[in-house]
Amino acid sequence: MGINRRSFFKAVGATGAAVALGREGKAKDINTNDVEFKAVLYDSTRCVGCQTCEFSCAEANNLPEPEDYPEEGIVRKTNENCRTVINMYETTKGPVYVKRQCMHCNEPACAAACLTQAMKKTESGPVIWRDDKCMGCRYCMISCPFDMPRFEYNSANPNVTKCTMCFDRQKEGKIPACVENCPAEALMFGTRRELIAEAKKRIVENPDLYYNHIYGETEAGGTSFLYLSPVPFEEIGFKTNIQHSSYPALTKSFLYSVPSVFVLVPSLLLGINEAAKSNLKKNENHD
Amino acid sequence: MTSPAYSVQKEKENQFSLRFIINELKPKGKWLTPFNIISLPIMLLGAVLVVIRFINGIGAVSNVNQEIPWGLWKGFNVVTGVAFAGGAYVLTFIVYVMKVDKFKSIIRVTVLNGFLAYIFYAGALVLDLGKPWNIFNPIIGNNFGANSVLFLVSWHFLLYIIAQLIEFSPAVAEWLGTRRAHRILSGMTLGAVIFGITLSTLHQSGLGALFLMAKEKIHPLWYSEFIPLLFLVSSVFAGLSMVIFEGSISDRVFADQISSDDKKVRKSILPILSKICAFAMFTYLFLHVLVFVHGHRWSYINTPMGYWFLTEILGFILLPMILFIISFRRNSIILTRIAAILTIIGIIINRLNVSIIAFRWDAAVHYTPSWMEIVVSLAIIFTEIWIFRWVINRMPVLRDSPSWAKNAH
DSSP states (O other), rough: HHHHHHHHHHHHHHHHHHHHHHHHOOOOSSSSSSOOOOEEEEETTTTTOOHHHHHHHHTTOOOOOOOOOHHHHHHHHOOOTTEEEEEEEEEEEEEEEEEEEOBSSOHHHHHHHOOOOOEETTSSSSSSETTTTOOOHHHHHHOOOOOOOOEEETTTSEEEOOOOOHHHHHTTOOOOOHHHHHHOEEEEEEEEEHHHHHHHHHHHOOTTTSSSSOOOOSGGGOEEEEEEOSOGGGGGGGSSSSOOSSSSGGGGHHHHHHHHHHHHHHHHHHHHHHHHHHHHHHHHHHH | OHHHHHHHHHHOOOSOOOOHHHHSSSSSSSSSHHHHHHHHHHHHHHHHHHHHHHHHHHGGGGOOOOOOOOOHHHIIIIIHHHHHTTHHHHHHHIIIISOGGHHHHHHHHHHHHHHHHHHHHHHHHHHSSGGGGTTTTTHHSSSTTTTHHHHHHHHHHHHHHHHHHHHHHHHHHHHOOOHHHHHHHHTTTTHHHHHHHHHHHHHHHHHHHHTTTTTTTTTTTTTTTHHHHHHHHHHHHHHHHHHHHHHHHHHTTTTTGSOOHHHHHHHHHHHHHHHHHHHHHHHHHHHHHHHHEEEEEEETTTTTHEEEHHHIIIIIIHHHHHHHHHHHHHTTTTHHHHHHHHHHHHHHHHIIIIISSSSTTTOOOOOOHHHHHHHHHHHHHHHHHHHHHHHHSSSSSOOOHHHHHHHHH
């Protein structure tokens, strides 16, 4: 009995410590320093569908040039050789062009999913992928709510590819290739805070032109690609069932329970084992 | 298979020698059994396909695509296979923690099954990884993705394989006749069991938790925040159904290994296993009803996916549960076995639903496995059965331990 009580107190103490430590470790904010997330604002009312962004993206990333073009009724998708696409939708306000690429979430599901941190949210905002860490499990693809990471299925040494917001160019002090080359000024690069203010300003100044919503301000807990549209976003092919809080938060309660299970279950099992043993002894005595 | 002359010879050698090992590696018994004739060509074809996969990439043999990135190898061999390996943690709990000696006769074969399942499902995982040479990155710290459920699952996989190896190791020591090692390894069993059960509860539920972030991508009838709990509870009856099914085959195939006492015991534990299965299935159904009502899911029922959901729940959970209840009341072995097979099918359907069928059910391009994926999946399972048979025919798994090992207890 004495042993049981002692192991019980030990278990209680250890559980408390584990729970406290577990919480402390995980509750850290990604953006603790003063660097603000960089972002891109895409204004579909200005986009003319010229595909310059697609061509400059292909050039910047050494990918083949696109051979198809935006057409109504056809939804083009990014793939391992193409990191951004322009699609055309016929809407209640006429034809609207939409650029799609990785959204660069504030709290990306892909990075939370990655067991080697190959997918990584950088301090300045872009979500990047690192070749030397990835094991190719494709759990990032399972988790991404926007279906953006792409996999080179026909390669013996496959990479996961997606828009990196031209992270390497940004390190050299340049802006993303698509933004730099957009002739219609539909794309704008800046800090996320500035761009949300800019987007709000445009909506307020031109309420008839814009649908009153910035896609990406709260979707998936906030993204670094922000969208303005003349029509509701479901008309231009956006998923509107995206939740407005972070995706990694969905696994938090499970991950938090791990340290407590690790302490509670073994002590419970030891307790049962002691009880079973003493029961066996009692039975032997009766015989 | 094991002739008396052979066991005498083994008693004589009874020690760790190279010649003994080489002798044991040679096949025993008849070669041209129906099972060998079916499984060998599939295993050879599978090996060829694996070579093609490593030269030309996963896309050369598999139909997985950009929207449905996990196919048969992960959905069936890994996610489903691990559920069936759950029998090991349930039975080690009953035998080593609760000290129910009645189940001792099936404990080793169940642990062996679980151990091999994990080894081979880790193998299936390696085939499915794009860069398998990086598989130890989360172990060696390049980098520790500690926020990831998969990080947790991968560590638990590795540790549980080690725990199961320790649990099974006394049988290996008895085979090699190493008495000292046997004593040390037997002493480690309870620790390994407790560690193993803890790891099992976490990674059985962890496999479900993998899908928590795919909130809108899994059909709402299969997605809920309770997936981890549902996976854990279902692994109890999935594992035990596999124990019943495997037992019904071993009874026949390895009849010469099982002593007549053990044969009686193996029959008498079936009703108890049925009872545990029925209880676990009731809990599972209850959880499903709770999730269903709580999530206001009536509107999805009158759709094709809804009928498919009802088939899974009514046909492959409720029905086998009732059969299990009837079987232990009437003490009917046939009914127990039918119920176990239905449950096994139900678990396969459930795990494939969550990981493949209901995953991006709305996608334009649907995933159906290629014949090559199916061949590789089968080849993995057949190889596992070959190794299983090899071990059973050599080590005291189903047959009694040598007398020196028994006295040591």
